[in-house]
Amino acid sequence: MNLDLKPLTSIVIFCMITLTTATAQSPHQIALDKAAAAGFSGVTLVAQNGKITFEASTGKRRFETGEALQKTDIFELASVSKQFTAMIVMMLQERGKLQYDDPISQYVQVPYPNITIRHLLTHTSGLPDYQDIMDKHWDKTKVADNPAIIQYLNRYAPPALFAPNEKYEYSNTGYVLLASIAEKASGRDFIELCREWIFRPLQMTDTDIRTLEAKAQVKNFAAGHLKNEQGQYINANKFHASDYTVWLGNRKGPGRISSTAQDLLKWDQALYTQRLVSAKTLEQAFSPHKLNNGTVSNYGFGWDIQKDANGGRVVSHTGDNPGYKTIIVRLLDQQKTVIVLNNNAHETMDSLIADLVK
Numbered sequence: 226m227n228l229d230l231k232p233l234t235s236i237v238i239f240c241m242i243t244l245t246t247a248t249a250q251s252p253h254q255i256a257l258d259k260a261a262a263a264g265f266s267g268v269t270l271v272a273q274n275g276k277i278t279f280e281a282s283t284g285k286r287r288f289e290t291g292e293a294l295q296k297t298d299i300f301e302l303a304s305v306s307k308q309f310t311a312m313i314v315m316m317l318q319e320r321g322k323l324q325y326d327d328p329i330s331q332y333v334q335v336p337y338p339n340i341t342i343r344h345l346l347t348h349t350s351g352l353p354d355y356q357d358i359m360d361k362h363w364d365k366t367k368v369a370d371n372p373a374i375i376q377y378l379n380r381y382a383p384p385a386l387f388a389p390n391e392k393y394e395y396s397n398t399g400y401v402l403l404a405s406i407a408e409k410a411s412g413r414d415f416i417e418l419c420r421e422w423i424f425r426p427l428q429m430t431d432t433d434i435r436t437l438e439a440k441a442q443v444k445n446f447a448a449g450h451l452k453n454e455q456g457q458y459i460n461a462n463k464f465h466a467s468d469y470t471v472w473l474g475n476r477k478g479p480g481r482i483s484s485t486a487q488d489l490l491k492w493d494q495a496l497y498t499q500r501l502v503s504a505k506t507l508e509q510a511f512s513p514h515k516l517n518n519g520t521v522s523n524y525g526f527g528w529d530i531q532k533d534a535n536g537g538r539v540v541s542h543t544g545d546n547p548g549y550k551t552i553i554v555r556l557l558d559q560q561k562t563v564i565v566l567n568n569n570a571h572e573t574m575d576s577l578i579a580d581l582v583k
Contacts, residue, residue: 253279256580268294270486270490273560274560298447304544305544310403313404347524349516369473397480404477428491434477437462449569450569480544539556540557552574
C-alpha cells in the first residue's frame with residue numbers, strides 16, 4: 226500500500242516551526258505579556274549598545290475610545306523631565322552663565338537663605354513642597370506658572386524642612402527654581418532652551434514641553450488614565466481637583482516634557498558622547514553628592530545612582546503623574562538601556578522593570 230506522506234510532512238514542519246517560535250519567545254516578551262495580562266498599558270523598549278533589542282506596545286492610547294497604543298505614541302514623562310532641566314543648568318555652567326555653588330538669591334528671591342544651585346540639583350536644599358502650598362491656596366480654575374509658584378512661596382513662606390545640605394529629600398520645588406534660574410541666567414525662555422539646545426540637536430522630533438491645548442492636538446498622545454469608582458479607566462484630567470498637571474499646567478522644570486521611547490533612546494545615546502556637555506561635567510551628574518556630615522546621597526544632577534548585581538554603575542529616574550508611570554534605566558557599564566512608559570499608573574510597573582533589567 227502506497228501512502229502519501231506530503232500532508233503529514235507539512236503538518237510536522239508546521240508544528241516544529243510553531244514550537245520553535247514559542248520556545249524562542251524572549252524573556253522580555255514573556256515579562257510584558259505577564260504585565261499585559263494584569264492590565265498594564267504602555268510602551269517598553271530595551272536597547273544594547275544603542276540598538277533596540279526589544280520594543281513593544283500593549284494596551285490603549287485612550288481607553289474611552291478603545292484606540293490601541295502604538296510604539297510611537299507620546300507620553301508625559303513626569304519627573305523623568307528633571308534630567309533635562311539638570312542638563313540645561315549644566316550647559317549654562319559650561320557657558321559661564323552660572324556656577325553650581327552660586328547662591329540662588331543671585332537669580333530668584335525666596336525666603337530661604339544659604340541655598341545654592343548645587344543643592345537644588347541634588348535635592349539637598351530643604352525647600353518646602355510647592356505643590357502643597359498651591360494645593361491649599363491656589364485658585365484651581367486658573368493655571369499656575371513659575372512666577373506664580375515663586376510668589377506663593379514668598380507669600381505663605383512655610384518653614385524649611387532642614388538646613389541646606391543637611392540631608393537628601395526629593396524636591397519638586399528645587400527643580401521649579403532651577404528652570405527659573407536658567408531663564409534668569411540665560412535671558413531666554415526655558416522651553417526654548419530645551420528645544421534649541423537639546424531636542425532639535427538630538428533630533429528628538431516628538432519631544433516637547435506642551436500645553437494642555439497643544440497635547441490635545443497631537444493624535445498619537447497617550448492619555449494618562451485612572452480608575453473611577455466603577456473600576457473603569459478614564460482620562461486622568463477628569464479628576465480635576467487632584468490633577469496638578471492641569472492647574473499647575475504652565476510650570477517649568479520638575480516635569481511637563483512629553484516624549485516617545487525612541488526619542489528617549491536618542492537622549493540616552495547622546496549621554497555616551499560629549500555632544501551636549503563634556504565628559505567631566507557628565508561625570509559630576511552621575512556622581513553621589515556629599516552631605517554636611519560627610520555621608521553621601523546617591524542622587525547626582527537629575528539622576529538616581531545605583532549599582533547592578535555585579536557592581537556596575539546604573540543611573541535612572543522615575544516619573545509619576547496622574548495616570549502615568551515612567552522610567553529610564555541606564556546600565557552604564559553594560560551600555561544597556563531600559564525605557565518603560567505607562568499610561569494607566571499600573572501596579573505591575575515595578576515587577577516589569579525588574580524583569581527587563583535582568
